[in-house]
Amino acid sequence: MEVLLSIAIGVLTACGVFLILRARTFPVLLGLTLLSYAVNLFLFASGRLRIDAPPLIRAGARYADPLPQALVLTAIVIGFGMTAYLAILALRGLSESGADHVDARQEP
Amino acid sequence: MNANAPILPILIPLLAALLQMVSGRLAFQRAVGLLATALLLLATGWLTLLADDGVLRVYALGDWPAPFGIVLVVDRLAAGMTLLTAVLGFLVLLYASAGFDEEGLHFHPLFQFQLLGLVGAFLTGDLFNLFVFFEIMLLASYVLLAHGGGLARTRAGITYVVLNLVGSALFLIALGLLYGTLGTLNLADLARVLALPGHDQALARLAFALLIAVFALKAGLLPLSFWLPHTYSAAGAPVAALFAIMTKVGIVAILRVQAIALAPVMPDLLDNWLTTLALATVAFAALGALAAPRLKSLAAWLVLLSAGTLLLTPAQASAGVSAAALYYLVQSTLAGAALFLLTGIIAEQRGKAADQFMAGPPLPSVWLKVAFLVLATTLAALPPFSGFIGKLMLLTSMRDVAAGTAVWVVVLTAGFVVMAALARDGCYLIWKHRAAAQPLVVEPIGWQRVTATLLLVAAGPLLAVLARPLSDYTMRAAEQLHAPGAYVTGVLRPGAANNGREAKP
Numbered sequence: 356m357e358v359l360l361s362i363a364i365g366v367l368t369a370c371g372v373f374l375i376l377r378a379r380t381f382p383v384l385l386g387l388t389l390l391s392y393a394v395n396l397f398l399f400a401s402g403r404l405r406i407d408a409p410p411l412i413r414a415g416a417r418y419a420d421p422l423p424q425a426l427v428l429t430a431i432v433i434g435f436g437m438t439a440y441l442a443i444l445a446l447r448g449l450s451e452s453g454a455d456h457v458d459a460r461q462e463p
Numbered sequence: 464m465n466a467n468a469p470i471l472p473i474l475i476p477l478l479a480a481l482l483q484m485v486s487g488r489l490a491f492q493r494a495v496g497l498l499a500t501a502l503l504l505l506a507t508g509w510l511t512l513l514a515d516d517g518v519l520r521v522y523a524l525g526d527w528p529a530p531f532g533i534v535l536v537v538d539r540l541a542a543g544m545t546l547l548t549a550v551l552g553f554l555v556l557l558y559a560s561a562g563f564d565e566e567g568l569h570f571h572p573l574f575q576f577q578l579l580g581l582v583g584a585f586l587t588g589d590l591f592n593l594f595v596f597f598e599i600m601l602l603a604s605y606v607l608l609a610h611g612g613g614l615a616r617t618r619a620g621i622t623y624v625v626l627n628l629v630g631s632a633l634f635l636i637a638l639g640l641l642y643g644t645l646g647t648l649n650l651a652d653l654a655r656v657l658a659l660p661g662h663d664q665a666l667a668r669l670a671f672a673l674l675i676a677v678f679a680l681k682a683g684l685l686p687l688s689f690w691l692p693h694t695y696s697a698a699g700a701p702v703a704a705l706f707a708i709m710t711k712v713g714i715v716a717i718l719r720v721q722a723i724a725l726a727p728v729m730p731d732l733l734d735n736w737l738t739t740l741a742l743a744t745v746a747f748a749a750l751g752a753l754a755a756p757r758l759k760s761l762a763a764w765l766v767l768l769s770a771g772t773l774l775l776t777p778a779q780a781s782a783g784v785s786a787a788a789l790y791y792l793v794q795s796t797l798a799g800a801a802l803f804l805l806t807g808i809i810a811e812q813r814g815k816a817a818d819q820f821m822a823g824p825p826l827p828s829v830w831l832k833v834a835f836l837v838l839a840t841t842l843a844a845l846p847p848f849s850g851f852i853g854k855l856m857l858l859t860s861m862r863d864v865a866a867g868t869a870v871w872v873v874v875l876t877a878g879f880v881v882m883a884a885l886a887r888d889g890c891y892l893i894w895k896h897r898a899a900a901q902p903l904v905v906e907p908i909g910w911q912r913v914t915a916t917l918l919l920v921a922a923g924p925l926l927a928v929l930a931r932p933l934s935d936y937t938m939r940a941a942e943q944l945h946a947p948g949a950y951v952t953g954v955l956r957p958g959a960a961n962n963g964r965e966a967k968p
């Protein structure tokens with residue numbers, strides 16, 4: 356389980372970083388999304404992985420740490436808003452400069 | 464009432480922004496915005512007065528005690544920084560109310576959200592909450608940066624947003640590491656747990672290094688500072704002026720994390736590299752200022768220069784250096800913002816030449832020239848204004864530190880280069896005209912813009928006159944900042960005698 360999750364986080368991060376380094380806005384946007392998935396999984400794992408354990412404390416029952424889940428929710432909401440804004444900004448750059456380069460240079 | 468003082472600077476901009484979104488009428492939004500920032504000024508001024516008694520005010524949101532709930536912590540540093548934010552916010556909003564806010568939609572609510580993020584980032588005592596306030600500040604700043612439109616702003620906006628999103632991802636990774644190793648995200652609790660054995664030292668170190676790297680990105684430390692000059696010079700004048708305090712958020716965050724959590728257990732984390740990179744930033748910014756083609760881009764490089772100078776200080780971990788740094792921070796923020804506002808006015812008076820350093824029509828009014836002279840003197844750190852006093856205090860306090868000689872050489876050389884750049888560029892703007900050129904006939908500058916700019920320019924002479932009380936305050940603030948033991952006890956033991964809630968009348 357831990358191995359699987361860490362491999363998933365690693366692959367997502369690697370793909371994300373690779374895509375962020377591209378010169379066009381759409382791959383960068385996808386890269387940021389992948390990176391934020393990786394980060395969310397990482398945050399989730401910071402409370403340790405427990406199977407079949409709800410984040411509720413009851414007498415004698417196993418429970419998972421609820422705090423990272425709350426943190427992940429916050430991070431997802433913020434990341435979603437940011438990505439949406441970046442998409443709009445990239446579209447505006449596309450319509451203003453006629454190119455989807457990250458530096459939005461006017462194509463000759 | 465006193466007990467609730469810490470939450471007021473966060474509530475005022477929040478409520479103002481919500482109220483402004485009710486109606487799209489500009490006059491209404493302006494009135495609410497100005498009223499709210501004036502109230503914010505009063506609230507933060509009052510908070511600063513309250514905080515000056517040296518008691519650590521801990522405000523537990525929802526009344527959950529510290530390591531479990533989120534707390535706001537008000538000490539002299541936090542209160543003083545919120546006051547600085549409010550002063551800057553009020554003047555910049557006054558300036559923007561004279562027409563800049565008509566250039567796009569939703570300027571006023573976004574401005575209030577930006578103030579909310581800034582103030583919250585200074586007040587919070589919890590690292591995840593710091594992340595949230597950073598994001599509020601950044602989200603507002605993304606949209607404000609694009610305010611007014613144009614390819615230059617979109618272009619700067621894309622790089623700025625992508626960089627900061629990567630920065631946020633790193634911030635979250637650092638927070639995940641900290642929570643995974645130490646089990647808490649409250650700064651005071653982190654400091655307590657760090658001192659205990661039984662956790663993975665290397666991982667905790669890595670987490671703090673990542674955290675400092677994110678703050679360094681916001682502050683503009685050299686390998687992470689290439690975004691700053693072109694972002695700031697692309698933004699509209701009032702927006703850039705407000706951004707002048709955003710690099711300072713990163714610096715204050717580094718100072719606080721260093722003083723509270725790092726100094727007692729891993730004092731070597733910032734050694735060597737931070738001071739070296741800060742010196743490189745100073746040199747880089749001075750060269751950039753020399754090469755700047757426009758007044759606004761010069762102003763952006765000067766913001767970077769002041770950030771680099773301030774980043775010299777956290778690694779020294781001494782109250783004397785931090786006190787000088789805080790004085791320098793206050794004066795350089797106000798002077799940097801003043802230059803952006805003045806640039807906005809000058810650019811309008813010169814028609815096509817705008818703020819580029821080339822011969823253009825002469826400036827019509829004398830006060831603009833005098834204001835530029837006073838401001839340039841302040842920024843070049845020449846006597847008798849506050850820039851000189853700030854730099855003098857900083858250099859004097861750094862005389863005995865390990866890298867003292869290098870700091871003196873680089874900072875003084877950079878100061879000389881900046882002085883030369885300002886003198887040359889001032890000549891272009893004020894004296895060099897095309898033959899027989901007449902002043903352009905342009906719309907009169909609104910009284911709001913004149914007042915806001917002159918007040919910010921006047922901060923240079925004023926802070927020089929008030930240098931004694933201000934530097935005494937920053938000294939007390941720095942001494943409180945560098946007493947991590949008192950901070951940790953104050954936050955984690957709300958029942959102890961020095962809790963703010965005990966101070967009820």
